[in-house]
Amino acid sequence: MSAPVTDEISAQLPDGSTRTLPRGASALDLAKTIGARLAKAAVAAEVDGQLVDLTRPLADGAAVRIITANTPEGRDVLRHSTAHVMAQAVCSLWPGARYAIGPAINDGFYYDFELPGGVHFHDEDLARIEAEMRRIIAASQPFAREEHGIAEGLELFADQPFKREIIEQVASAAAGAAKVDAELSAETSSDPAVVTIYRNSDAFVDLCRGPHVPSTDRLGHFKLLRVAGAYWRGDEKRPQLQRIYGTAWESDDELKSYLHRMQEAERRDHRRLGAELDLFSFPEEIGSGLAVFHPKGGLIRRLMEDYSRERHAAAGYEFVYTPHVTKADLFEVSGHLDWYADGMFPPMELDGGQRYYVKPMNCPFHILIYKSRQRSYRELPLRLFEFGSVYRYELSGAIHGLTRVRGLTMDDAHIFCAREQMAGELEQLLRFVLDLLSDFGLADFYLELSTRPEGKSVGTDEEWAEATAALDSVGRQMGLELVLDEGGGAFYGPKISVQARDAIGRSWQMSTIQVDFQLPQRFGLSYVGADNGRHQPIMIHRALFGSVERFLAVLVEHYAGAFPTWLAPVQVKVLPVRDDHLAYAEEVAAELKRQGRRVEVDPAAEPLGARVRRGRLEKVPYLLVVGDDDVTSGTIGVNARGAESPERNVALADFAERLAAEVAAHGAPEAVPER
RNA sequence: GCCCGGGUAGCUCAGUGGCAGAGCAGCGCACUCGUAAUGCGCAGGUCGUGGGUUCAAAUCCCACCUCGGGCUCCA
Numbered sequence: 130m131s132a133p134v135t136d137e138i139s140a141q142l143p144d145g146s147t148r149t150l151p152r153g154a155s156a157l158d159l160a161k162t163i164g165a166r167l168a169k170a171a172v173a174a175e176v177d178g179q180l181v182d183l184t185r186p187l188a189d190g191a192a193v194r195i196i197t198a199n200t201p202e203g204r205d206v207l208r209h210s211t212a213h214v215m216a217q218a219v220c221s222l223w224p225g226a227r228y229a230i231g232p233a234i235n236d237g238f239y240y241d242f243e244l245p246g247g248v249h250f251h252d253e254d255l256a257r258i259e260a261e262m263r264r265i266i267a268a269s270q271p272f273a274r275e276e277h278g279i280a281e282g283l284e285l286f287a288d289q290p291f292k293r294e295i296i297e298q299v300a301s302a303a304a305g306a307a308k309v310d311a312e313l314s315a316e317t318s319s320d321p322a323v324v325t326i327y328r329n330s331d332a333f334v335d336l337c338r339g340p341h342v343p344s345t346d347r348l349g350h351f352k353l354l355r356v357a358g359a360y361w362r363g364d365e366k367r368p369q370l371q372r373i374y375g376t377a378w379e380s381d382d383e384l385k386s387y388l389h390r391m392q393e394a395e396r397r398d399h400r401r402l403g404a405e406l407d408l409f410s411f412p413e414e415i416g417s418g419l420a421v422f423h424p425k426g427g428l429i430r431r432l433m434e435d436y437s438r439e440r441h442a443a444a445g446y447e448f449v450y451t452p453h454v455t456k457a458d459l460f461e462v463s464g465h466l467d468w469y470a471d472g473m474f475p476p477m478e479l480d481g482g483q484r485y486y487v488k489p490m491n492c493p494f495h496i497l498i499y500k501s502r503q504r505s506y507r508e509l510p511l512r513l514f515e516f517g518s519v520y521r522y523e524l525s526g527a528i529h530g531l532t533r534v535r536g537l538t539m540d541d542a543h544i545f546c547a548r549e550q551m552a553g554e555l556e557q558l559l560r561f562v563l564d565l566l567s568d569f570g571l572a573d574f575y576l577e578l579s580t581r582p583e584g585k586s587v588g589t590d591e592e593w594a595e596a597t598a599a600l601d602s603v604g605r606q607m608g609l610e611l612v613l614d615e616g617g618g619a620f621y622g623p624k625i626s627v628q629a630r631d632a633i634g635r636s637w638q639m640s641t642i643q644v645d646f647q648l649p650q651r652f653g654l655s656y657v658g659a660d661n662g663r664h665q666p667i668m669i670h671r672a673l674f675g676s677v678e679r680f681l682a683v684l685v686e687h688y689a690g691a692f693p694t695w696l697a698p699v700q701v702k703v704l705p706v707r708d709d710h711l712a713y714a715e716e717v718a719a720e721l722k723r724q725g726r727r728v729e730v731d732p733a734a735e736p737l738g739a740r741v742r743r744g745r746l747e748k749v750p751y752l753l754v755v756g757d758d759d760v761t762s763g764t765i766g767v768n769a770r771g772a773e774s775p776e777r778n779v780a781l782a783d784f785a786e787r788l789a790a791e792v793a794a795h796g797a798p799e800a801v802p803e804r
Numbered sequence: 805g806c807c808c809g810g811g812u813a814g815c816u817c818a819g820u821g822g823c824a825g826a827g828c829a830g831c832g833c834a835c836u837c838g839u840a841a842u843g844c845g846c847a848g849g850u851c852g853u854g855g856g857u858u859c860a861a862a863u864c865c866c867a868c869c870u871c872g873g874g875c876u877c878c879a
Contacts, residue, residue, distance in 0.1 A: 360875055738839065
């Protein structure tokens with residue numbers, strides 16, 4: 130009793146309507162019946178919840194969604210297809226090249242290669258590869274999907290060891306041997322017994338789950354960006370491959386806009402602005418990853434630290450100071466030497482063989498303060514805070530400006546509390562964190578919960594579960610997006626971290642909060658409870674800025690160097706129009722300084738235009754121009770940073786009041802000027 | 805740590821085997837100006853460091869330091 134075979138099928142659209150199509154019709158045919166523009170913008174289809182090629186014949190009754198190039202899924206398809214074209218181009222330019230993995234990533238794609246004879250790509254090769262890619266695109270090659278068995282697949286990729294390894298691994302995973310990496314899943318069919326490939330031409334075949342655009346003529350708005358080394362399968366013990374990164378978009382406008390965003394990020398680079406604004410430097414004489422702060426950078430840093438201290442005092446923290454070096458024993462007890470010895474500066478041998486380490490963490494020192502005498506439950510929670518400078522031997526290749534250094538200062542505190550106080554303390558803490566970050570102008574947050582790292586941790590399952598649940602519950606209460614970072618915790622406990630998005634939408638990990646049952650145990654911490662019995666406290670490790678250096682770097686990039694007035698090293702510059710206005714300019718400056726403002730006078734040795742330009746390049750919030758009119762009537766001309774045009778004849782007292790209010794308002798984000 | 809590419813004046817960079825250069829910044833003098841670069845002059849360099857090749861090295865070779873882009877790592 131089978132249904133009668135007809136020549137027609139029906140397809141259901143996302144809006145619930147259905148269309149009738151001839152049997153054998155594809156999603157592309159469907160798109161054409163809807164409109165020529167849709168058919169042109171389409172790059173793939175979602176059929177019954179699965180992404181497939183546009184050209185695949187539809188089953189009767191299928192639910193079909195046409196994926197256009199300007200959607201996240203559509204861009205992934207474009208980028209993945211562009212990666213294939215790049216691999217084809219590389220193989221045609223370097224016969225015998227082996228290609229490994231080439232996925233779509235955020236804003237682009239990459240592909241990893243091994244070139245014959247150990248040859249490496251050079252920057253100049255990118256232009257050649259791009260030219261070859263444009264030739265392939267112009268040839269309108271179809272992406273033809275084929276399915277093969279495992280043995281056939283291995284045969285097809287006889288000269289491609291990386292592809293064979295992927296096929297073999299997926300096949301053995303299917304046999305129950307192992308889990309397939311997420312990384313490989315895009316390369317392989319959803320059915321492990323089937324090897325899916327895409328054939329672009331006789332010369333090029335790639336292993337791939339798809340979907341792909343129907344033909345290379347759908348591509349073209351791309352650019353190759355850089356070459357880099359990358360370990361095969363991300364494993365430093367495996368061969369290092371040559372990776373080419375590129376970006377691809379659905380239109381030239383989108384491509385240009387992306388490249389513009391990249392330029393904008395470069396313009397904000399704290400390493401560049403740090404030198405231009407004379408904030409800090411990395412003298413080679415000192416060593417890699419070790420910064421010095423110049424007066425202006427030092428001033429910003431002091432303002433950040435002073436404000437943080439004020440807030441911490443108000444939040445019930447007590448301030449402590451601890452040394453920079455310690456006997457090895459302390460880090461043996463804490464466990465740091467077991468887990469992180471490679472990341473520590475090597476020990477100094479002193480006093481007949483006694484080993485001393487420069488500290489990479491402050492926690493054991495704060496623990497010793499806790500341990501210095503017997504503690505009562507009445508003292509808890511005990512919150513010990515320190516701007517603690519620590520030194521970590523970061524790998525030379527990991528060092529990056531102020532964001533990854535070998536010497537840094539943490540706004541570090543450890544909260545010792547009773548187990549039953551933990552939840553309340555965490556909640557109060559997270560509110561405190563978000564509030565403090567907001568005062569620095571960061572307002573767009575999400576949270577990340579990092580759980581137990583498998584095989585790299587200590588403690589019982591119960592402790593981990595309890596700590597993780599506490600963090601999870603507090604995170605949920607904040608009403609913020611909470612994402613899971615599986616296995617990202619420290620060896621002694623899970624953590625929740627606050628991620629902040631900056632002015633151009635990049636996210637930075639800022640604060641971290643960690644619950645720790647282990648160190649109190651290792652150090653044998655206790656307090657006397659109301660029941661007169663001994664109890665073990667738990668510890669909460671937390672850093673809000675993370676590292677002061679890194680936080681400053683984030684602020685530089687967030688504000689593009691144009692710090693809000695309360696943090697600006699120079700808040701006001703007074704520019705006399707001529708030398709004979711200098712005395713009045715000095716008076717204006719003196720009055721503002723008396724009110725606590727940071728003011729400089731730039732005398733008339735150069736034309737006014739040149740001094741205004743310099744003030745703007747220095748991103749000073751207010752440039753005050755004073756000339757004849759102002760001297761006679763006690764006014765100033767106010768040139769506010771980012772303002773369209775200057776204000777003339779402003780009464781000094783009015784301006785001073787406005788400035789005082791702005792400084793008091795702290796982190797209210799203001800318009801960031803373009804130059 | 806690994807792969808690739810850099811390191812020349814305070815900064816940005818030119819200079820591919822034969823005299824060490826430019827612009828900006830700095831200093832001096834002149835200019836005295838109402839909102840994004842006034843003019844002239846002067847000074848400034850162990851060409852990252854060490855070794856090698858050569859009649860001759862910024863330039864070619866080796867090692868190291870350091871910076872950048874990635875990978876790995878990030879308590």
